Each structure stands twice: as C-alpha cells, then as structure tokens.
Amino acid sequence: MTQPPVLPPNDVATAEPGAEQRDRPRGALSWALWDWGSAAFNAVVTTFVFTVYITSAGFGEPGTIEAQLGWALAAAGLLIAVLAPVMGQRSDNRGRRKLWLGVNTYIVVALTAAMFFVQPAPEFLLLGLVLLAAGNVFFEFAGVNYNAMLNQVSTPASIGRVSGFGWGMGYVGGIVLLLIVYFGFIAPEVGLFGVTGENGLDIRITVLVSAVWFAVFALPVLLRVPEFRPPAGAARERIGFFASYSRLGRDIARLWRERRNVVWFLLASAVFRDGLAGVFTFGGVLAASVFGFSAGEVIIFAIVANVTAGASTIAVGVLDDRLGAKPVIITALAGLVASGLIVFFLHDGGQLVFWTAGLALTLFVGPAQSASRTFLARLIPAGREGEVFGLYATTGRAVSFLAPTMFALFVTIGGAPYFGILGIVLVLAVGLALLIPVRAEARALD
Incomplete structure (x- = not known):
C-alpha cells in the first residue's frame, strides 16, 4: 500500500513528471561540472595564486600595487553592476542562455591563458590588472546564465540537492586543482616538466593549467544540457541594447508591485553574501596575524576549510529540499555569527581555537551560499531567471564594500586585527535580520 504524499514546506514545490525527472540527474552532473571547472578562476586566479603574484614586490612598491588591484576590481564590479541584469534579461528573451554561458566562459578561459x-x-x-578585471566581468556574466539554468537541471523537489552539489563541486574542484599546481609547480624548486620559479614561470604555467582545466570541465554543460527556450507565451520582442534598460526599469517596478518578496530577498542576500565573502577574504589574514599561522599552515588550513565547506554544502542540500531553503540559511547565518564571536572572545587561545571555530565558520558558509541560490530560484517568475539572477549579481556587487569596510573600521577602533572579526559578524547579523521577514514561497508560475 502506497503512502500518501507529504506536502513540502512552503518554499519547496512538488516534483515534476517522472520521465523528465529521470533525465535531469545526468544534466545536473554536467551542470555541476561547470562549478568544478570554474574553481580554476575562483581559487587559483582571484584568491590564492594570481592576485598574490601580481601584488608581489616584483611588480612595484608595496601598498601601491595593492591599491591599484583594488581600483581595478572596483571598476570590474561597477561594470558588472551596470551590465549583469541586462545581459541576463536578453538571454531570457532570446532563449540563448547556454550560448552566452559558453561565450562568456571561453572568454574567461582566453583571458586566464593570456x-x-x-x-x-x-x-x-x-x-595583469586588465586581464584580471576583465576576467571578473565575464566570469560574473557567465555565472548569471549558469545560475539561471538551475531550474533546467533540477525538479522542484531536487533543486536544493542539485544546487548544493554544484556549489560543493566548486569547493572540491578548487582544492584538487590547488593541490595539483602547488605540489606540481609552485612548491618544488624544480617542478613538473622542469618548471622553476625563475621569472615567475611556476605561476604563469599554473594559470595556463587553470585555463585548460576550466575549458575542459565547462564542456559537459554545453554539450549535455539543452538550450533554454522561453515558456509558451513568454517570449518578448527583441529590442536594442540601450532599450533593454528601459525594459529593465519597468520589470523591476513590476517585481516591486507584484513580487515584492523577491526584491526584499535580493537586498537581504546582498548583505549576508558579502559577509560570507568576508569570511574567506579575511580568514587567512586573521590566521596569520592573530593566531600565528605560518604561510604553509595558512595553505593547509585553506585546503581543509574548502573541503569542509564543500562536504557540508553537498550534505545540507538534502535538508534544503526537505525543510526549505530559508531554515537552512537562517541556521547557517546564526552558526556563522556564533562561531565568529567564539573566535573573537577566545582569540588568545592559540591555533586550536582557530582550527575549531574557524572550521565551524567554513562549515556554514557553503550551505548559506547554495541555499540562497535555491531560495531565489523558487521565487523567480518562470522565464525571467536570467534577469533576476543578473539583479542577484548586481545587488551583491553594489554592497561588496560592506565587509571590507566593517573589518577595517573595527580594526581601527579596536586597535588590533582580531577586532575585525566583529565587523564581519555585524554584516552577517544584519543580513540575517533582513532575511527573517522575507516569506518563503513556492516557485512562481506566472
């Protein structure tokens, strides 16, 4: 005797017909492999290797080159904020999400190779700064279309698991590639194929390997997942690029009138996502300056932290589907605030404190990021995923100054680096407070 169906939480929709559901897991794996490959840009280029390389002494005066890096990335952020929602809107209207995912991905590959x-x-x-800034712009454009494809590779009942699997693959892929390039080229005096550090060759070969890595693992989603087609009756006339801004303004006004919950979530998520970024951005700085980690120990911690974040993200995706995305985000943010406060108050407890409370922080980061994506995917009216995920990218960039500013402000006020932890915790707490009133809903059908 079969059991009656159990109704899911109010932000979890019911499963779709069986035939489509059987097809989607393979598409989901192909989709998630893009996340695995994109770690080449996230982990190697923008976080651990290339940005460290171009701010080294060989490129100029310390302090000056870091400022120039900041200005280059700020310019990239401005371009993303202005262009991302329109690019997403146009891919929705024309049914060319996969096409533009491919175009933008391989532009990033070319820039990385350069x-x-x-x-x-x-x-x-x-x-170096121009290539890095341009890479960030096109990577975000690719991410808009990639995120918008989430509903194409999942059923409403599996969207949390699929999103968590993709995000977790990104973390794990980054660690695998970092291990390959670190032990293959960077750490040895003479690495694979006789590569040495002379004239920065070890780093330059590393970015070439990263470009190939991204190029290869981006192929499955482009070959396996069908191109998006606008829902029947949802296709809109093609208009010029600048006219797209007028349409965007009208669409935002319509979102505010009819789907105000979406707008509030975009605001709340922009704040707490910046806090999440701050956890990784300043984690290494705090490990070295407050807890006495050596450079090698920081790398080891980074590897363990990313593995932890990846594993927890994949595992918690199941809870996302069963309980809904909002409880996952709230629990993760509350856990981040508590763990951050433990790090602050026990900062004089040595490395053991950072290994335990610091890893607890990373345990919650991935689930919050993944569940944020699925929460929004369930709110977006059908056929407008690209546009709204473009706004998701824009709002995130619009407040990307919050975590760095609060970190610097609290360090200045407190007079010691560990006070910066309170700045990150404050951003996360504000994001949590903004999220609580946002209603969890089933995916919009209109």
Whole structure:
C-alpha cells in the first residue's frame, strides 16, 4: 500500500513528471561540472595564486600595487553592476542562455591563458590588472546564465540537492586543482616538466593549467544540457541594447508591485553574501596575524576549510529540499555569527581555537551560499531567471564594500586585527535580520 504524499514546506514545490525527472540527474552532473571547472578562476586566479603574484614586490612598491588591484576590481564590479541584469534579461528573451554561458566562459578561459604573459616586472602590472578585471566581468556574466539554468537541471523537489552539489563541486574542484599546481609547480624548486620559479614561470604555467582545466570541465554543460527556450507565451520582442534598460526599469517596478518578496530577498542576500565573502577574504589574514599561522599552515588550513565547506554544502542540500531553503540559511547565518564571536572572545587561545571555530565558520558558509541560490530560484517568475539572477549579481556587487569596510573600521577602533572579526559578524547579523521577514514561497508560475 502506497503512502500518501507529504506536502513540502512552503518554499519547496512538488516534483515534476517522472520521465523528465529521470533525465535531469545526468544534466545536473554536467551542470555541476561547470562549478568544478570554474574553481580554476575562483581559487587559483582571484584568491590564492594570481592576485598574490601580481601584488608581489616584483611588480612595484608595496601598498601601491595593492591599491591599484583594488581600483581595478572596483571598476570590474561597477561594470558588472551596470551590465549583469541586462545581459541576463536578453538571454531570457532570446532563449540563448547556454550560448552566452559558453561565450562568456571561453572568454574567461582566453583571458586566464593570456595571464601567462604577465612577467614579474612593473611594466606588466597594467596587463595583469586588465586581464584580471576583465576576467571578473565575464566570469560574473557567465555565472548569471549558469545560475539561471538551475531550474533546467533540477525538479522542484531536487533543486536544493542539485544546487548544493554544484556549489560543493566548486569547493572540491578548487582544492584538487590547488593541490595539483602547488605540489606540481609552485612548491618544488624544480617542478613538473622542469618548471622553476625563475621569472615567475611556476605561476604563469599554473594559470595556463587553470585555463585548460576550466575549458575542459565547462564542456559537459554545453554539450549535455539543452538550450533554454522561453515558456509558451513568454517570449518578448527583441529590442536594442540601450532599450533593454528601459525594459529593465519597468520589470523591476513590476517585481516591486507584484513580487515584492523577491526584491526584499535580493537586498537581504546582498548583505549576508558579502559577509560570507568576508569570511574567506579575511580568514587567512586573521590566521596569520592573530593566531600565528605560518604561510604553509595558512595553505593547509585553506585546503581543509574548502573541503569542509564543500562536504557540508553537498550534505545540507538534502535538508534544503526537505525543510526549505530559508531554515537552512537562517541556521547557517546564526552558526556563522556564533562561531565568529567564539573566535573573537577566545582569540588568545592559540591555533586550536582557530582550527575549531574557524572550521565551524567554513562549515556554514557553503550551505548559506547554495541555499540562497535555491531560495531565489523558487521565487523567480518562470522565464525571467536570467534577469533576476543578473539583479542577484548586481545587488551583491553594489554592497561588496560592506565587509571590507566593517573589518577595517573595527580594526581601527579596536586597535588590533582580531577586532575585525566583529565587523564581519555585524554584516552577517544584519543580513540575517533582513532575511527573517522575507516569506518563503513556492516557485512562481506566472
């Protein structure tokens, strides 16, 4: 005797017909492999390797080059904020999400490969900054279309697991690639194929390997997942690029009138996602300056932290589908605030404190990021995923100054680096407070 169906939480919709559901897991794996490959840009280029390389002494005066890096990334952020929602809107209207995912992905691959020509000399700094900034812009454009495809590779009942699996694959893929390039080229005096650190060759070969890595693992989603087609009756006339801004303004006004919950979530998520970014951005700084980690120990902690974040994200995706995304986000944010306060109040307890409470922080980061994506996917009216995920990218960039500003402000006020922890905790707490009133809903059908 079969059991009666159990109704899911109010932000979890029911499963779709069986035939489509049987097809989607393979598409989900192909989709998630893009996340695995994109770690080449996230982990190697923007976080642990290339940005560290172009802010080294060979490129100019310390302090000056870091400021120039900041300005380059700020310019990239401005372009993303202005262009992302329109690019997403146009891919929705024309049914070309996969096409633009491919175009933007391989532009990033080409830019990453071109970083090979950035030698450690001041005259190459501008080239490195331009390539890095442009890579960030096109990577975000690719991410808009990638996120918008989430509903194409999942059923309403499996969207949390699929999103968590993709995000977790990104963390794990980053660690695998970091281990390959670190032990293969960066750590040894003479690495694979006789590569040495002379003239920055170890780093330059690393970015080439990263470009190939991304190029290969981006192929499955482009070959296996069907192109998006607008729902029947949802296709809109094609208009010029600048006219798209007028349409965007009208669409935002319509969202505010009819789907105000979406707008409030975009605001709340922008704040807490910046706090999540701050956890990784300043985690290494705090490990070294407050808890006495050596450079090697920081790398080891980073590897363990990313593995922890990846595993927890994949595992918690199941709870996302069973309980809904909002409880997952709230629990994760509350856990982050508590763990951050433990790090602050026990900062003089040595490395053991950071290994325990610091890893607890990373345990909650991935689930909050993944569940945020699924929460929004369930709110978006059908056929407008690209546009709304474009706004998701824009709102995130619009407040990306919050965590760095609060970190710096609290360090200045407190007079010690560990006070910066309170700045990150404050951003996370404000994001949590903004999220609580947002209603969890089933995916919009209109």
